[in-house]
Every structure is written in C-alpha cells, then in structure tokens.
Amino acid sequence: MSDLGEFLRSRRGRIGPGDVGLSAGVGRRQTPGLRREELAAVAGVSVDYYTRLEQGRDRNPGAAVLDALADALRLDGDEREHLHRLASGRRGAATDAPEEARPGLRQLLETVRPAPAFVLNQGSDILAENPEGLALLPGLASWPRGRRNFVRYMFCHPGAPDIIDDWERMAEDCVAHLRTIPPPLAEALVAELTVLSQHFTKLWAEYDVRVKSGTNRSFRHPSLGVLELRSEVLSVADGQRLVVFQAAPGSPSALAISRLSTS
Template identity: 40%
Template sequence: MPDLALRRRELGAFLRSRRERITPSEAGIPPTGRRRTPGLRREELAFLAGISATWYTYLEQGRDIRPSDQVLTALATALRLTEHERDHLFHLAGTPAAAGPDEPEPVDPAVTAIPMLLRHNPAYLTGASYDLLAVNPAAAELFPDLDTAGEARPNLARWMFTSPAARRVLVDWEREAQVLLARLRAAAGLHPADPRFTSLVEDLHAASPEVRKWWPRYDIQVRRTGTKRLRHPRRGIVTMTHTALHVAEHPEQTLVIYHWPES
C-alpha cells in the first residue's frame, strides 16, 4: 500500500539522519582515518545494535521488512534517541512503543509555576493522560474538587466523569464531556500499551455509563482554543474563552488558561 511504502521510506530516512549525527568517538569506536560520510557507518551501527549489517541496510533502504520490538529498542539505544524520537521510531515502524513504568511525568518547576503567576485567570497544567500537574486558586474556585477529585493523583477526566461538581459547573456538561473523552481517545491511541491510559480508561468505564456508551463511537479530537459556559460560585453563569498551550520540552503537557469576559 502506498502509505506503508511511504512510512518505510520515512523510517529509513529517520534512521539515516540519526546515524549520521553520532560520531564514532561518541559511540566508543576507535578512529579509522578519513571517512566519506558523517557519523557512523551502517555496519558500525548494526554492530552496536547487535543485528546483521545487511538486514539493517535493507531497513534503511525502506525495503518491505518488519523489525521486532527488540530490534527497534536496540537501535534506539545505539542511536541514543530521546523519548520522543524513540516513540517516533516505533510509530514509523508500525509498532506501538513499549510502555514504560507507571511513574509520574517529569515536570519543569518553572512550568508548574506559571498558573500561580496568572492569579486572576483560572489556569491549570495537565499531563499526557490528563493528570493535573498544577492548578491555581482561581481554577480551584471555578472547578470545585478539581485539585483533589478523590485521587492521590488528580485527573481532569476522572473529575469530569466522577465528580458531581463537574455537572454543576459545566452548563453544557454532556457536550464538554464528549469533547474531553474524544481528546482522551486520541491521546490513548498514541500510547496503546501505556498503563497510565489503560488504567484510566478502565476506571472511567467502571464509573461512568456515559463513557461506556460513548467510548465505542471512537470520536477523536485534539485540544484547541474554545469557549465554555460555566457556573461560577460568585459570578453566576459566565461564558469564558480558554487557550491551550503546549509545553515545548514536553508537548503532551498542556497549559490551559481561562479568560474572564470583558465587563
């Protein structure tokens, strides 16, 4: 199929680009005089990854072969790929990246401080699976129980589907809940074996009849700027715009900022 052929070519180009950026000295290979190409030779990378040089050459040439998870992991290690580069490698190979341990997401303290700096505007930071990483007091007032949600690790999706406060605050709760579930569905599709997502989806199915009804529809959305009608404890019903900003070093983390309507 054309898309598979394109993906194989992209995989080869990605491997070649990463191979060419690693010097022999960085890989612990003794210098051997003048080299015609930058970085490692194909046979050198194959040796470091413990695979056949011919087989690796076929892979880089975009031939119709399917590398195993073990081979992809060995290549990612030999190429010193970052977490996002490793995920991209597995994606191009048509194989979901193996899930890592269920550990808290790395969070930059400078980023978690931003919601507190905003003060007047409700703001919070979410992780890849909608764990709440930072919530300012204005957001905690607007969204009661958002910073606890009865969980050791607060989560926006759990709050949406299990907290009675969510249905009180969100005037159009059903629409907003469907949108959030569609975004979670899209995110979970990028991490099919990640325990952060599998356990969350299982919990939501157990707790919410709406999730059990809507999840099989396979709605997909991505986070974007928009408006919500919200019931504020002091201001009554207000229509607020919100802006979603992705963190540069962790693009699956999102800073959400709400803007009060002008008087």
C-alpha cells in the first residue's frame, strides 16, 4: 500500500456513516468506519477510482478530488495539507551528510537565554542547543550529537516519562509531527523506534498528523522541581526550527530556569 493509500485508509476507519449523514443500516458492520463505497459516494468519485487510490494503483489525483476526499473525511488543516503532500509526491530526500544548524538560529539560542532552546531539523534531530536546553532534559548531554533527537529521547531515554509531565500527550504530539515530514527523512528513525518501543509503534500505526506549535509544557527537573513553561516554535524555509521554552515573567519557573545552566 502506498503512503497515500495508508493515510486514506486510516482516516476512513475513523469516521462512521452517521458522521457524514448516512444510515448505518442493519446488522453488524464488518468494516470499522466507512466502507469504500460509502466514502466514494460522499466524495463524489467512483468506487473503482477510490479503490485504486487506496491500493496505490493511481497516484495522481487532482486537487479537486483531494479536496473532496478531505471534506468527506472531515480532515483538519494539517491533515488536508498532508493529503496533498502525499499525492504530489513531495517526498524529499535522505542524506548521509551531517546537517548544521543555521548560523542565525544558533545565534538566537544565545539571544533567548536563559530560556531553554533547541535547533531541530525536520526529523527532530537536535542540531544545537543552549546550556539551559541541555540541562532541561537530563541525560541528553551524555548522548553523542548524532544520537540527539527529540523523539528518540521521548521514547528511548528511561527518565523521559518522569522528567516530562503529561509525557503521553507530548509523545502523541511528537509522533503526529513526525508524520508530517517527507517519509524518507523519517524512515531510519521510525524503523529504529518501531523495534525499540511498542508505545511508539502503537502511536505510529494510529497515523495522527499534526504540525507542532506552541503549547504549555510542564517539566519535573530533578534539581529545580516543577517548571511550568510554554513552547514557541519558529520555522524557517529549509525545515529547521527553533524551539524555545519560556516561563511567565516573574513566576517561580522564571527564577528556576535562570539557574538551569548551573544545576
């Protein structure tokens, strides 16, 4: 099954006939969610054509067809963009060359201190961080640069569930964001985490798609206690992004993060 077909099938299984104004009929349904013929009818395409899309036998649907399917599947903005990206074949390319943090973003790491901050690439590799960022995630400093990846830390560092309050929600957000990037850029990390973490495998199979944006996060630092922070994300054209965790001015957390780099 193609990436496009996998995504369509996952979303078809999440909505029922009642969600799109259809009768569920009588008897037990064998298929979770909508049947192919039901979705095709709501989207205004033939069952044969939709089946070819889902099975990967037709990979060039027009924008109007994609929009009709997105409407029928009740996709949100991130999911709709993901559908169009999969259909367009904008897959990106993997490379063995080490990626360097953009100089401007590296400078901002110093500018925002003492707020913990990281420069990430599309696959959430940590290309650079300030001292407070390194201290915010205990154990990260012991990993070599090539292993430092935010998603890997979430699922492979044994202390992550204790350090990150509401670890489950952040884990879901990390996996959903990983689904938004070109598949070749995530293949190696996905293959690794699928072997190492059953929880990652479960979340990956759910195929949630969500671009990360600013949100409130809580950390339980072993030396400084609970840190109530808000993440902000600045993205640039090549896919790198600056992630900054800020505390409310004058709050106990603001005082605490000023001591992070010396903790």
